[in-house]
Amino acid sequence: MSNPFIVRKAAVLGAGVMGAQIAAHLVNAGIETLLFELPAESGNPDANVLKAIEKLKKQEPAPLSVIDRANCIEPATYDQHLEKLRDCDLVIEAIAERLELKSELYEKIATYLHDQAVLASNTSGLSINQLAAVIPEALQPRFCGIHFFNPPRYMYLVELIPSAQSDAAVLDALESFLVTSLGKGIIRAKDTPNFIANRIGVFSMLATMHHARQFGLAFDLVDKLTGVLIGRPKSATFRTADLVGLDVLAHVVQTMQNGLAEDPWHIYYIIPDWLQKLVDHGALGQKSGKGVYQKQGKDIHVLNPATDTYEPAQNEVDDEIEALLKQKDPVARFTALHDHSHPQAQFLWAIHRDLFHYCAIHLAAIADNARDLDLAIRWGFGWERGPFEIWQAAGWNTVAGWIEADIAAGKAMAEIPLPAWVQTVGQSTIQGVHTQEGSYAPITESWQPRSQLPVYRRQLFPDRLVGEEIVYGETVFETDALRMWHTGDQVAIVSFKTKKHTIDNLVLQGMQQAITEAEHHFRALVIWQTEPPFSLGANLKKATERPKTEAPPAPPAPPSAFEKFIKQIRGATQSAILQAARSLDVADMLMAGKLAEVEVMIAHFQQVSQHLRYSLIPTVAAVDGLALGGGCEFVMHSDRAVTTMESYIGLVEAGVGLLPAGGGCKEFALRAARNAVDGDPFPYLKHYFQTVAMAQLAKSAEQAKEMYYLKPADVIIMNRLELLYVAKAQALALAEAGYRPPLRPREIVVAGATGIATIKSTLVNMLEGGFISEHDYLIGSKIAHVMCGGDIVAGSRVDEEWLLKLERTAFIELLATEKTQDRIAYTLKTGKPLRN
Missing domain, CATH: 1.10.1040.50 (N-(1-d-carboxylethyl)-l-norvaline Dehydrogenase; domain 2)
Known part of the structure; x- marks a missing residue:
């Protein structure tokens, strides 16, 4: 191609199942897209294509990264809007798999395509050479097959099929576009029935x-x-x-x-x-x-x-x-x-x-x-x-x-x-x-060897095949829980080794060491896993395991003794917590010992989150797949997140009867304070509360931005194999800009008792209406207590440590309840939430 292939605008011909979903994925990628269909027989000529676009909003799995992207698809009909094709750099035909219909359509549109536009057929098995034969000779070098798999948003494979006349430079440019802009894995197939x-x-x-x-x-x-x-x-x-x-x-x-x-x-x-x-x-x-x-x-x-x-x-x-x-x-x-x-x-x-x-x-x-x-x-x-x-x-x-x-x-x-x-x-x-x-x-x-196209230099570690060996850089240090390494440059990388990359004390210890090591010897730190998920959050399995004893446990201590323990550990040191646990009777001591361990872990978790936030070097979370609970909190505390579109991010602790305690509640309270309207953070806080209390999971990175799990400056990419490349580039860009850690907020305005009361009134109505259980009410009340800054006067100003202490206390109080323990145990066993 004489000019660089840049897709400013695209068109999809055919608003059937595949055509409409291809259009959806194009707008997911931020590309202006026309969707063509036959005009309706009566009424609004656009009715057929509008119906297809409306259907995209209701389909599962969702073709759209966020529902509003449907409004970015411009409806068009062949009778009225062919002139609009003149502005399109890529036209994808996706009508019925009949050679005569496709041939007729190509003849109709050919004169409307500009001299650099690429025309591709999303056929699943028809001969590309037969299709090419009916296209004007001048267009044949810019024609090929482009076979998306259903559903186009989620399926990684796209087969690229040249005809005998396809221009090699056109194919290379199209492949590069599909890889980076649409996030696809491209296979060049030969023109044989059903391809590969x-x-x-x-x-x-x-x-x-x-x-x-x-x-x-x-x-x-x-x-x-x-x-x-x-x-x-x-x-x-x-x-x-x-x-x-x-x-x-x-x-x-x-x-x-x-x-x-x-x-x-x-x-x-x-x-x-x-x-x-x-x-x-x-x-x-x-x-x-x-x-x-x-x-x-x-x-x-x-x-x-x-x-x-x-x-x-x-x-x-x-x-x-x-x-x-x-x-x-x-x-x-x-x-x-x-x-x-x-x-x-x-x-x-x-x-x-x-x-x-x-x-x-x-x-x-x-x-x-x-x-x-x-x-x-x-x-x-x-x-x-x-x-x-x-x-x-x-x-x-x-x-x-x-x-x-x-x-x-x-x-x-x-x-x-x-x-x-x-x-x-x-x-x-x-x-x-x-x-x-x-x-x-x-x-x-x-x-x-693998393709040498420049676009693949962005894939530092492509999908490995049997017989290939991948060496993930040079090790800085390694423990049973994680590894810190680098690829010969100034960016340190941390990868977890735990199952599903859950976070336990060993991971937290390793993270503290990695951040400190990076501050001394590197310019930036990236958290990147060699395979998804990013992290399923804190490992609480041990927290709910009942210790085995040979003899039956002694009778439970009076509730007041246990409550006294809970009060004693609020903000206490590790030694004080353990000392308090020893004062209980045997049965409560078993659970108290577990709670003491968890209290120490939560405090440690908060320290790591804060270290990520205030590190002397930029920290970047490179996210692909699930980032739940503590994994989400690591993302929220990093200077920058780089996420694939198919990243599913959320503070989901409420689903197992808990609340975010690694800084997640604190972070939302802080963000509400920064956006406070006339000094009142509640208009923002009520939205954040709903997100946390309902354990809402963002089902795309774009949705994570809408839910404020991601910050406006965070970067969304389409191809998972380019994640580390982009994350490192972002980290170095921050370093090159003269990075300084953010200043610690000395005063955070909170909604206080008034905010708590307002939220609780809503919770009471939901409880009386049978929409939530009594335990759901308790969980929601605890979340409100923390995010509103506790039972203090509205408009009071607190610091981060105040909010973190509230997190720790509320987390342990919930974990001490039998119903939360039942929820955790049930979820660990079945993978499903328990409503009790």
Whole structure:
């Protein structure tokens, strides 16, 4: 391209399910977007597209990062608004998968596109070269396929498919835009039916259906066998078909049947009778309320194809097979699967064998290298490992020998032998297709390195494949809980090692050490996890564990003794807390000891939060995925947060009967004071209170800004693999600007007793109306007490330590209640909240 490819404005042609959601993702990324549809037959010509935009606001999962983004989509019709295409740099066609309709549309719009505009078809399987043939010659270099996966906001994969005339520079520019601006993982696919991901993924589903019938396994049992137990999504096979839409699946299968007549597996490209019956009767899966599965009341029923009836889902994986699948060593796991006589084991070996066989035969025709095939399946279907990765980890040569033996014995789905390159890579040092230098490309018979496009320099640590080793920089220090490291520059990085990156005393100790170390030897500090989530917050599991005693505990001490303990520990030192605990009787002492430990941990947590806030160097939280509770408090106390759009951030402690005590309540009280209207912080505080008391979770980074978990200056990016690069850049920018820590506020105006009373009056009404329980009322009252600065005169001025002390006290008082302990225990056991 003669000029840099900058997308100032985009257009999507077609307001169906995919077209509307692609438009939604474009406006999520801050790109002005036109959405075209046929005019309504009567009334407002824009009615059809307006209906599609309105539907975006109600869909789950939400296509829009925040609801208001729907207003940024400009409706348009082909009859009235084609002139508006002249301002568009990118036009994505997403109408029905019919060649004649697409051809007709291209002819209509071609003259309205400016001479640098890119036209792309969001086809899932039609030939890009056939589509290109009907486009004016001058436009053909700027035309390609661009296959988004559903739902476009959440699915990482986009397949980019060139035609024979596509300009290489156009493809490179478009790929760079898709990676950074839309946050996608790009795979260059060849122009073959269904491209890479759907070709392999749908074959895998067809092979699974074939072997399910062969081994006589029920649909629900197959889903249990082919889901998380083998590193695939919980939706597994048949539930995935329901989610995608059985009509969509049937269409993809039909495309393979029509376009792959010479394929050795062509006989299996058929729509099963039971599936065709469901489609014919409108049972299309989740979107119609019934498909392979149907919810009847609270129970899930599954189709029995033998009787065409729905029966309760009740089949279970054999205990021995489940134990076998949980073996960590993939070589041992596959050996056991191959050798075991149980039908469930033989089924699992068969679906892997035929998938490996299929991928080996078709790799050269559909992809440039094995990496592209594996990443397409990981990113498009949500597998933990791609087919070749699984094969390589299980022992390339051994598995290849088993496949060849089954082909010779007539057990495989196709008779064609494995290609010669399988033996070639088996003779390599790595014995597989993925190495540190690159992944095997059968056409060139070489190991092909990753793309060298400049955009990928922003991905400091790309998704690792089996056979690749990633070294996360040079270690500064490491403990059992975290590691501090760097990549050779002046930015220190801290990564947690705890499960789900929860925060315990060891993490807090490590954080204190890391901040101090960074202040002495680095210019900035970034908190970044090598994989999501950012942090699920404080680890309170030990706080609710009852200590075991050989003898029955002594009778409980009188309530007054326990209450006295609670009062004694308010703001006390660690030694004073422990001394107070010793004064109680045995039963209360057990719980008091736990509370004492938690009190010390909370005080430590607050110290770390404050150290983050007032560090002598800039601190940056690099957030991807969940940042809950204490994780959110670390984000709120960092100088800057850099978050991916798909970051889910919130102070959710109220959901387990607690309140934020790592500085979260203090922080909202401080922000309310800074925004006080005529000296009154309450207009802001009541909003912050609702956010905390209702344990509201932001379901996008944009929503986190609306809820004030994120600050206006915090940065939102689209691509998770660019997170560390941008976070380091932000940290260094703060340092280069002559960073100084913020001044500590000496006086924070609070809402006091008047604010507490106002909030409590609302809580009383909710309690009397049956909207909240008595314990919810208690929790809300404690939160109000802390955020309003305690029972003091409205307009009083306090400091941060005053608010932090209120946090600690209220947290321990709630933790001491039986109902909060029950809530925590229930959530830890089930992952769900308890309303008591």
